[in-house]
Amino acid sequence: MGKxxxxxxxxxxxxxxxxxxxxxxLAGEGARLVLTGRREAPLSDVAGRIRSVxxxxxxxxxxxxxxxxxxxxxxxxxxxxxxxxxxxxNAGANIxxxxxxxxxxxxxxxxxxxxxxAAFYCAxxxxxxxxxxxxxxxxxxxxxxxxxxxxxSGAAYIAAKHGVVAMSHSINMEECVNGIRSTVVCPxxxxxxxxxxxxxxxxxxxxxxxxxxxxxxxxxxxxxxxxPHVCINEVLITPTSNRGYVVVLARxx
Ligand SMILES: NC(=O)c1ccc[n+]([C@@H]2O[C@H](COP(=O)([O-])OP(=O)(O)OC[C@H]3O[C@@H](n4cnc5c(N)ncnc54)[C@H](OP(=O)(O)O)[C@@H]3O)[C@@H](O)[C@H]2O)c1
Numbered sequence: 275m276g277k278x279x280x281x282x283x284x285x286x287x288x289x290x291x292x293x294x295x296x297x298x299x300l301a302g303e304g305a306r307l308v309l310t311g312r313r314e315a316p317l318s319d320v321a322g323r324i325r326s327v328x329x330x331x332x333x334x335x336x337x338x339x340x341x342x343x344x345x346x347x348x349x350x351x352x353x354x355x356x357x358x359x360x361x362x363x364n365a366g367a368n369i370x371x372x373x374x375x376x377x378x379x380x381x382x383x384x385x386x387x388x389x390x391x392a393a394f395y396c397a398x399x400x401x402x403x404x405x406x407x408x409x410x411x412x413x414x415x416x417x418x419x420x421x422x423x424x425x426x427s428g429a430a431y432i433a434a435k436h437g438v439v440a441m442s443h444s445i446n447m448e449e450c451v452n453g454i455r456s457t458v459v460c461p462x463x464x465x466x467x468x469x470x471x472x473x474x475x476x477x478x479x480x481x482x483x484x485x486x487x488x489x490x491x492x493x494x495x496x497x498x499x500x501x502p503h504v505c506i507n508e509v510l511i512t513p514t515s516n517r518g519y520v521v522v523l524a525r526x527x
Pocket of ligand 1 (some may be wrong): 286287288291292293336338339365369388416460465466467
């Protein structure tokens with residue numbers, strides 16, 4: 275018997291990286307999954323792997339920057355399950371042209387849109403289910419860049435991820451009386467496809483030393499399986515060999 279048998283979990287960005295790992299980990303505990311991302315093919319692949327071991331997974335593709343699509347997926351969850359126990363609010367992206375010299379309003383909207391506005395849209399769809407149930411957990415993937423300002427990630431991404439951290443804490447402030455818990459996960463570097471959007475390419479060796487998607491999937495499963503009276507507000511998780519520190523150490527001699 276899994277710790278999440280019968281629970282319904284909606285994972286965004288579920289076709290790759292951290293979201294894929296989280297979906298598989300939650301399904302391994304018996305949760306019934308709703309999988310969202312823009313591309314249907316990787317979602318169907320993840321759903322197929324869940325179903326092949328007797329699990330339940332529903333592919334609900336869509337661009338989460340469009341509030342109407344988020345609401346449509348919420349309506350599907352309502353019709354199909356009439357409940358939502360876990361939201362893994364994980365979809366995100368960055369751009370190559372992230373320095374101030376090349377930032378344009380359109381690119382700013384893109385980064386803020388997927389990393390922050392979409393996370394808000396998904397939370398507003400999830401919360402009414404959870405209020406009605408007097409139970410539920412939201413797990414948001416922010417970033418190390420959501421806690422610390424540094425040059426690597428770019429202004430728009432850093433600002434958006436700081437917003438996600440603040441959003442998560444604000445949910446706990448208002449919704450704790452409704453039995454709702456919100457956890458923001460702030461990972462350092464994780465070896466996932468998002469690294470292909472780095473202005474400086476990341477080597478295979480560096481990727482091998484980073485956190486792996488399954489490390490974050492395991493953490494998300496752990497948080498989702500906690501008893502209802504336990505709220506982990508925030509988690510900072512990094513590779514032991516943190517490249518940000520290693521570079522500074524090298525300069526210190
Ligand atoms: N990897 C890292 O080093 C790292 C570190 C800190 C935080 N994070 C955060 O971790 C989260 C997951 O990223 P990842 O590292 O696992 O990279 P990833 O494999 O690129 O995953 C990002 C996912 O988000 C989905 N997505 C992007 N834009 C979307 C949109 N408009 N609507 C719906 N879905 C969208 C993508 O699917 P589609 O392209 O099919 O839409 C993709 O599956 C992100 O929020 C990222 O910012 C990553």
